[in-house]
Amino acid sequence: MTSSPLRIASRRSQLAMVQTHWVRDELTKAHPGLEISIEAMATQGDKILDVALAKIGDKGLFTKELEAQMLVDRADIAVHSLKDLPTNLPEGLMLGCITEREDPADALVVHARHRDLTLATLPEGAVVGTSSLRRLAQLRHHFPHLVFKDVRGNVITRLEKLDAGEYDCLILAAAGLGRLGLANRIHELIDPSISLHAVGQGALGIECRQDDAEVLGWIKVLEHLPTARRCLAERAFLRQLEGGCQVPIGVNTRFEADDLVLTGMVASLDGLRLIRDEVRGSKTDPESLGLRLAEALRAQGAGEILEEIFATVRPEA
DSSP: OOOSSEEEEEEOSHHHHHHHHHHHHHHHHHSTTOOEEEEEEOOHHHHOOSSOHHHHOOSSTTTHHHHHHHHTTSOSEEEEEGGGSOSSOOTTEEEEEEOOOOOOOEEEEEOGGGTTOOGGGOOTTOEEEOOOHHHHHHHHHHOTTSEEEOOOSOHHHHHHHHHTTSOSEEEEEHHHHHHTTOGGGOOEEOOTTTOOBOTTTTOEEEEEETTOHHHHHHHGGGOOHHHHHHHHHHHHHHHHTTOOTTSSEEEEEEEETTEEEEEEEEEOTTSSOEEEEEEEEETTOHHHHHHHHHHHHHHTTHHHHHHHHHHHSOOOO
16 A cells, blocks of 8 residues: 655656656645655666767666666656657556657757758758667668767757757657747658657556556546547557667658557668558457557568667667
8 A cells, every 4th residue: 555645756857857746736736635755866878978868778868767767666657758658568567548649750950040841942061960860770771861869968968059050950759849849940840751759759658567556546537538549559669579769760640530540660770671551440449459450560561670770879888
């Protein structure tokens, strides 16, 4: 049984705290009188800023420390950007609910000198900052004349580097910019035909212990069923491909009447090979849709692409 107050584990980045405070406030509205405390901490992904994310490894890069707090009963729930939460969770923990999704699109943010340009009209050699292999592979596929440079740090730090002239533009999640009150920095939303978004992007996932029915009951009020169905399909797709958040796998989901339509892609790191397909099915069985799409891409060679990537991009010793 959970002690009072309800204890939330969170990363201590500005965006993570904004998201966690939103969860706290919504739970307080739904459960008047419920006391809630927040424990903020740095994760491995927050601490290592001089190495590309893909070189560190992505097994719980932004979640492991939060999960450890729940496993030793020092926290009851953890609030994650769902795109950072691995599809296979530690024994004893579960994804308790998925909140309503913000716009999952990738966004272009430009230096002031390029305010009259778009992604399609950036000049040859323009420097694009991104730490995502998914974005990198897709943009290399469509815009091979651009130069791509890794960028680390939180959103504010990245924007400061852009404004200082280290980059001509950045690719960031529109949802994160919106939550930080920085939607005015979005120069262009990148169309899904160019860049499919990350699995779970724009949604929050609340993780809890499997055996804590009381806590699960409290957080279920934040579940948004349409978002959950979309994200469960996406996560099943990623899980079946044995990918992680640092692998060039992208998705897009939408509803058409009673159907859920799932688009997915796998690309090589150089962007020369990009496999993309789409499946549709009942919205009441989203995970089977994700499995079908994964198998469809495997049949077209996605497995070989991923094997090459896994052999090339691995954590440094």
